[in-house]
Amino acid sequence: MQKSSDTSDGITLRDHVYDGIEEYDQKLPNWWLFTLYITMVWFVIAWVAYYQLPVNAPTDYExxxxxxxxxxxxxxxxxxxxxxxxxxxxxxxxxxxxxxxxxxxxxxxxxxxxxxxxxxxxxxxxxxxxxxxxxxxxxxxxxxxxxxxxxxxxxxxxxxxxxxxxxxxxxxxxxxxxxxxxxxxxxxxxxxxxxxxxxx
Ligand code: HEC
Structure with a gap:
């Protein structure tokens, strides 16, 4: 096991090594996170609209x-x-x-x-x-x-x-x-x- 350490270019390495493979400790890109959050919000909207409201939104089939x-x-x-x-x-x-x-x-x-x-x-x-x-x-x-x-x-x-x-x-x-x-x-x-x- 190796401690988390700063590389010379300022990127942090995480403190584990598996089979000699190390991992950078980087933040996920914002565009990626944003897409993920949008899908979560959309899930809540769709779930309420299609399954929870008394008058459900019609499905494509309907x-x-x-x-x-x-x-x-x-x-x-x-x-x-x-x-x-x-x-x-x-x-x-x-x-x-x-x-x-x-x-x-x-x-x-x-x-x-x-x-x-x-x-x-x-x-x-x-x-x-x-x-x-x-x-x-x-x-x-x-x-x-x-x-x-x-x-x-x-x-x-x-x-x-x-x-x-x-x-x-x-x-x-x-x-x-x-x-x-x-x-x-x-x-x-x-x-x-x-x-x-x-x-x-
Ligand atoms: C798969 C074969 C078939 C096809 C295709 C077909 N017919 Fe017929 N048709 C018959 C048969 C068999 C009869 C006689 C039905 C009976 O005896 O009850 C008949 C009867 C009729 C009659 C009545 C005749 C009478 O003496 O009263 C008319 C009018 C007629 N067909 C028009 C058409 C038209 C127009 C089309 C196309 C849009 C068509 N048929 C397609 C087999 C067919």
Whole structure:
């Protein structure tokens, strides 16, 4: 053991030696200490805010969930507004507007053609695809504009068939556009729905 001693440049050596290693007795740098104290103060603030106050500050997780819930509400409100303002006539009007039908075609080709066929016949090179034809006059759930839009929005009542509720992936306006594209491909008026939906 060696006594604490002053070196020639004024720095104190601590009075222990371990395996020949000696240690200077230096003060920690102020910036380092300051950072440490800030974290301590922040800990107290955060601990009180998140764990001790009766109304806890929301965590990031809670904030995110709140935001998602708000987006969902907005989407639902948008859907209801859109559905309220749309009717068979306005959808038929849209089906004559190339701006809407070309946007609808792009959606159709990326999301629907795999099952309903690029040409809406639900076949590809003579092979039947999983969907049903969308260009004939026979309709399971109805071929009126609003009925088509309803089926696309809410899917088939039998989810195992593969026709999902597209409202999970498409906005109401996109659903209206894809509906307008389907309408633009009709050559004959629709026959009455085989299984009309009671909801509409
Ligand atoms: C995974 C395959 C699949 C995809 C993808 C798909 N559908 Fe379907 N669709 C079906 C099936 C199967 C049915 C028939 C459902 C039934 O019998 O209940 C159907 C039914 C429909 C109907 C009702 C037809 C009728 O006769 O009443 C419409 C309209 C329709 N789809 C539009 C679309 C649109 C638009 C898209 C893309 C946004 C789409 N589908 C994507 C498989 C699919």
């Amino acid at each position: 904030k995110l969930h709140k935001e998602i819930a708000q987006i969902e509400l907005k989407k639902q409100a948008e859907l209801e507004k859109m559905l309220a303002s749309l009717n068979d006539d306005s959808l038929l009007e849209m089906s004559k507007d190339p701006n809407h039908t070309s946007a609808g075609q792009a959606i159709y080709e990326s999301k629907c053609a795999a099952c309903h066929g690029v040409d809406l016949t639900a076949t590809l090179g003579g092979v039947n695809l999983p969907g049903v034809p969308l260009n004939d006059s026979e309709w399971i759930y109805g071929g009126n504009p609003l009925q088509i839009m309803y089926t696309v929005t809410h899917g088939s009542p039998d989810i195992t068939k593969g026709m999902i509720a597209w409202q999970a992936q498409l906005s109401p306006s996109e659903i209206a556009q894809v509906t307008s594209y389907i309408l633009s491909k009709q050559t004959a008026p629709p026959e009455p729905a085989l299984k009309p939906r009671t909801e509409i």
